Amino acid sequence: MTAADIGLTAPTGDLPAKPRWILAGLLTGPALYILIMAIVPAFLMVQLSLAHREVGGLWSPGLELTQYRQLATPLFARIMGFSLLLALTGAAICVSLAFPAAYFITRMRRRAQVTWLVFLLGSLSLSEVLIVFAFQVLLSTSGTLAGALSAVGLLAPGASLYPNFPAVLTCLVYLLLPYVILFFYPALSQLDPEVEQAAATMGASRISTFVSVVLPMMRGQILTGVLLVVIFTFGAYLTPLVLGRPPQWTIAIHINNAAMGAGNLPLAAAYAVAVVTFMAALLLLTRLLSRRRGAEA
């Protein structure tokens, strides 16, 4: 697998001089936007994390590592560990469900494919807030699901299906599944059907073709899909807040609590710097792994 396989490189070509200038002009706007809206806040975040905390939620400029020392505590390790566990579990479930779903959609007739795509896009139009509170109702003591499970004796009467880890995970998977299916759809629909047919003529069953040909060929896309879910889930806020207990709170909630609850903006900024660094390391590691595999191939 190469870096291009996971979408980390762009096609290049020799452009004539005039289009190159036009291209540069067109790219200036987005480049400036990214610079102002991402790099500048990131710089300010680092600066804030090194600032001196004042009473009353205030801070003064400085170069202190006080807040970073709080990152080396079991509490922070537990928070990050849980966030990672949630992200990886969510990614594993989402990708395991989304990849076969996208594969089967691409193998349907055109009309059926369009119906599925419209359905998936339609589900994305629902607000996250609405979905999370709908899950709260569904899983609550008086909710439809809890009521149904109680009626068949699978749940004690009056028990609720939330707040807990499965409730958080289920809702996050529900929120992300359409995105991940739609992410896999273009790559799978471009998969040459003759590749699978070639495997069949060599004696491969449908399952072994899927496992030994389709999955490895889509390794780059699968890896990118996992990263997509991990990044989103790591920063999830509303779902764990509403459907989880404090032990199921992600780092995003703790950042908010540090900033808004404890009034410790430098600590919140240090948390945020740690998360960004962790994510950057994860991306770098993925890229290194894909490069090494590409070189081996």
Next chain:
Amino acid sequence: MFGLELRDLTKAYGDHLAADHVSLSIPHGEFVCFLGPSGCGKTTVLRMIAGLETPTSGAILLNGKDISGQPANSRQFGMVFQSLALFPHLNVGENIAFALRLRGVDPRRRKERVAELLELVRLPGLQARAISQLSGGQRQRVAIARALAQEPPVFLLDEPFSALDAKLREEMQNELRALQQRLKITTILVTHDQREAMTLADTIVVMGEGQIQQHGPPVSIYKRPANRFVADFIGASNLLPVQILDGQTVTYGATALRVGATCGVGGAPATLAIRPEDVVITRAGGGGCNEVAGIISQVRDMGAYVEFRVACEGLDILGVAAPRDWIGAGLGEHAHVRLPVDSCQVLAK
């Protein structure tokens, strides 16, 4: 000797018959080319043989055994696809060993077999090379080696050379023919390139509108086309509208032409087919039979031969002459064309 047999093979997509009662016997070890224009059903037939399409009706027999109901993975006919369909995530050796790995062949034997096949397709030592690092011709050879790895009873190729440039295509055609003769494997190749079919095949099967129009050795197909479709599709042909006079004579305009044999009753319209290389051009005419007077409407000196058109009875007759036989006439000059009796074939209109 047993081989492959297609019995009344039909494939319908709704009201459209992609293959219409195709029947054919292919003896073991023969090289057969299915030739026809796009959409004639040749690939559909090939895919049914491979087990990638289910016939609507009819049967496929291999060595007398009906295999129509078997899926592609049970038949294990080696197939080279138009796109080659090599697995990009596997290297050359792994691609070739794919079928062997599925069959549980031990790694040492797999390695040996891969080396043998790479030797066979003249790519020795390229086991570890990535597919993306191969040229078009090398990929072609790897696809062939991969299809042959499982020692298939039938070797199928679906327009495998269509993406290659002319020189490489010819080189690969020669290699494939040599390989097939060496392995004596029953081979079926689908192509729309008549030159390719003429070069490779023991038997050409000309397909049109889902049906076999004619099959036989390349020269017989060329020399004795069974109908207007074949005469028109295979090589260049003069197709002259004629009227049958009697069993051995037709009329072309006001001129009576003698032919070997006619088909149909007197007065019936028919088509007279004659190949350009059989047309003889003279300045004055010898007064013999089958001579038609006309005016030269086109002359193209191609170096190796001269191509000419003579307008006779309202239609251009196309001919070719060796440079030493060319009469040296120019555009607008009078000439006579002679259509030798043995070369004239009368086809149903």
